[in-house]
Amino acid sequence: MSELDQKINEHFPGLVVRKDLVKTVKGNAIVPTYVLEYLLGQYCATNDEATIETGIETVKEILRKHYVHRNEAGLIRSTIREKGRHKVIDKVSVSLNDKRDVYEAEFANLGIKQVLVDTGTVKAHPKLLVSGVWCIADLEYEFTEDKDVSPWILATLKPIQLSHFDFDTYVEARKQFTTDEWIDLLIQSIGFNPEMFGRRSKLSQLLRLVPYCERNYNLIELGPKGTGKSHIYSEFSPHGILISGGEVSVPKLFVNNASGKIGLVGYWDVVAFDEFAGRKKKADKALVDILKNYMANKSFSRGVETLGAEASMVFVGNTQHTVPYMLKHADLFNELPEQYHDSAFLDRIHFYVPGWEVDIIRGEMFSDGYGFVVDYLAEILRSLRNHDYSDRYNDYFSLCTDISTRDRDGINKTFSGLMKILYPQGEASSEEIEEILKIAIEGRKRVKDQLMRLDSTYAEVRFVYESKSGESHAVKTLEEEEYPNYYYRIVGDGSDGEEVVVDGDTGAGETIVEDEHVTAETPGTITQATEIPTLEERHFVFQENQRGISYETLFGSYLKDATKITIVDPYIRAFYQIRNLMELLELITKIKPKENEVKVHVVTSKDPDGFKHEQQEENLQKISESALAIGIYLTWDYAKQNSIHARSITTNHGWKISLDRGLDIFQHYDMNDDLAFANRLQEARPCKAFEVTFLRSEK
Incomplete structure (x- = not known):
């Protein structure tokens, strides 16, 4: 083991697992990562090789005997009938049968319905009522001639997730790690080898976790295919749900006016829309309107009643064009469906993750080191939703007064989320605080700069922060530095039908190298694919x-x-x-x-x-x-x-x-x-x- 792996096992005994073991045990079982790591955490949370080998075999045996494959559902049902009782691992959803006034469970892979569930179980695990939860359940079979009574009896049901954790112990253990070591531990915890990523790339990966620890946080990530945009939201945590295809109805997401049943935002910490991009996709305008209100005010209307919820909203999608192409011809939101390509909706986004900076996932990028059992980290992040770290930079820095309330909220929420993830103890040096403050400002600036392309009524904003000594620091996005000739233009229709180009706050074609301002034509400036024309110091x-x-x-x-x-x-x-x-x-x-x-x-x-x-x-x-x-x-x-x-x-x-x-x-x-x-x-x-x-x- 590396020194870091030894340190991880020393300070988090029983709460970590070797990340390459998931592939070893998964086989053809189509279960989320957190389910597998829950089992591995029970039997392989150690650094002893002999115990790990034994634990792997135990987990494989549990999956072999109890995980329900759809094509073997008939065999499992027969096993339950013949044995009278059998333990299964399956995705379970519960619904209320209002005609009989009982709760009934449906087992997705096993293919059985109308299994009675007691009220106490539903109250203890309300997410069973929405989209289902992976569970370990003991099922019994007792035949009855009554057609209205199901022969399937639910003896016990336990959602696969951590039963408890000690937050104070977690914080104390964090203090034993340097910032670099802690970041590498978190990167290994989400399954990647930290040696394959630079500092900025690591933080881009960790930004995907902010919606789990920050209430009502709105994040968007657009980028090329294959960069792992949806993985965090589909398999990382039992508290998040990924909506495939990016399409959902108003009743399912918010509230069903007919039944009064609250939707996904009432039960999940994170609701993520997969495959959100696509210019030709059609979206329900009513959904867009209610999303706008919810993302801005944390509430939505049901008839005459207004309800609130805490779910963070995440939108991930693929881009079809390069960054310079989008900047020259449209904007960085151009891939979104027309109904969402709306300034009022986009202004609610707190952070834009530049997906084009995230490398396409390759086999060598996965970790074989130790990281948190993902369900443990998921519970930690969930508990951090009760904390607010948004003011932790005030002792060192202040935001420019030009920055609007909505921009300030986006910056503060991102800063708070990253502080919780990196420094849960709430203490960091001024340099460390400055690093994540700049990231938070950059992500919101990326949103605002594109909004000014879409809507000329938005006022120009200086994204600047000041140190207590009075020194001002302007923040730029990376694509602003890379493509200055395209970044500052607004593409639209002028009165003569020609393209309109409007310079931004630092001027078209301007870039900054250290403290001196030089234009793209200045001798000695390195721009894309151009040689230095003259030799100068x-x-x-x-x-x-x-x-x-x-x-x-x-x-x-x-x-x-x-x-x-x-x-x-x-x-x-x-x-x-x-x-x-x-x-x-x-x-x-x-x-x-x-x-x-x-x-x-x-x-x-x-x-x-x-x-x-x-x-x-x-x-x-x-x-x-x-x-x-x-x-x-x-x-x-x-x-x-x-x-x-x-x-x-x-x-x-x-x-x-x-x-x-x-x-x-x-x-x-x-x-x-x-x-x-x-x-x-x-x-x-x-x-x-x-x-x-x-x-x-x-x-």
């Missing part, structure tokens, strides 16, 4: 997940005409790091005259693992031999361990490029997929947060 800061960056746009102009190049980087060891070197040599080959030869010398460090060092040496030797044919002479030296502190590229014609991350500037991507553009084009890869400085040096 400059410093650049790049945000995590920024795209459109390549070695050519960064280094091409500075390496051109050099005949000797020295690369200092202690981490040219692993295969992907060796590949980075190879791609830099490809650039040098591309920009040098064919008749010229270039000497490239690498100063790196040995991999401490003997076997891996042999591979490192072998790979460097292969590149060296291959490079000879194209006029590049590659040599290398190994520096002493930890003796290299500054990473750089130096040329013999007067330039030194200082790199805080060396050549390792890209996020993880699938190097095994030859048909993925991220594998072929550096510009298609999201980058890590990094800085680069160009300095003149002695030749």
Whole structure:
């Protein structure tokens, strides 16, 4: 186990499970993750391998004997009849038979109905009345000739979820972890390997949890297919429900006026609409109107009566176009059905998760480390709904007075949710608080900036926060930094029928590099897929997940005409790091005259693992031999361990490029997929947060 896994098991004994075990036990059982982890938590919540192996077999046996497959329902019914009693795992829903004044259960996979349920069970578990709950139930069979009486008898019924937890113990244990360790624990808890994500990407994943710990929180995430947008809402928690297809009726969601039965918002903490996007989809205007009122006021009308609810609303959907395409031709909400592409509805959204920044899920991204049993974390998040952390930044920062009440509410709710998730103890440093405050502002700003494209009546807002020292900090979205020429335009019909382009608050084409403002045409500014046109001493800061960056746009102009190049980087060891070197040599080959030869010398460090060092040496030797044919002479030296502190590229014609991350500037991507553009084009890869400085040096 890693040091983090050991620490997790030490401070949360019996409440964590190894995340790869879910795949091991699932087989062909179509049950939610929280059901499997509930069972694994009963038998495998340990770090002892022998106990884990025994527990896995026990869970498999329980699923084999008691999980009801639809195609085996007849066999299970026969087993109950012959044995008289049998335990089953199935999804159970309950309805009131008002003609007989009794509650009746329906077992989804087993295919039986009208099973009597006592009132006490329904009162203890009211979600049985809405869409069903996964349960472990003991069923009995007793034949009767009375046609109105079901032969199926429910002996016991237990929803599969945690029975209790100690919140104070959870908070005390949190204090034993650093912020980075805690974030990695949470990422492992939702099933991912934290090593495959940068800081911003991790926080994007955790933002999906905010609706579970914040009442009446409205979140939208639009992005490419396959990024795991709906997973958190379908399998993570027994307190959330995912509506497939994104379509639901007013009575089902809010209240049935005929029966008086309250809908989904009255029973679930989170109601998520899957596949919400689709321009051609039709939506019930009455539903849109009542959603607007509920999202704004936490209430809805039933005839003359007004009811309230606490369910958070989540909307997830796929985008069909790239971000620059949407910004140039429409807006970032353009994929929504026409009825929802409405400024009054969208203004109720508290946060827009940029789904295009979330990488498509690959097998290597799943975790084999330890994380919370998801049902335990789900109960913790649910209990946090009773807390309010929205004012925790007031000791350090304040929001600009320009920010409206609705914008302020969105920012505060997101900030409160992230504080609960990351710092449930309620204490954080000013730097940590500033980090999540900026994220909260960015997500609401993304909503508001698009609203101003849709509706010119919205007033311009400065999304700025101020420190107690009086220093102002403007917040920008990442796509605002990446595509300034498109971000600030409003696309609409002018009086002459032509496109109308209106500049935003910082001016079309303007971008910010550190503290100086430079336009896209300013020499030295790096924009998408364009080389630096002139050689100047400059410093650049790049945000995590920024795209459109390549070695050519960064280094091409500075390496051109050099005949000797020295690369200092202690981490040219692993295969992907060796590949980075190879791609830099490809650039040098591309920009040098064919008749010229270039000497490239690498100063790196040995991999401490003997076997891996042999591979490192072998790979460097292969590149060296291959490079000879194209006029590049590659040599290398190994520096002493930890003796290299500054990473750089130096040329013999007067330039030194200082790199805080060396050549390792890209996020993880699938190097095994030859048909993925991220594998072929550096510009298609999201980058890590990094800085680069160009300095003149002695030749």
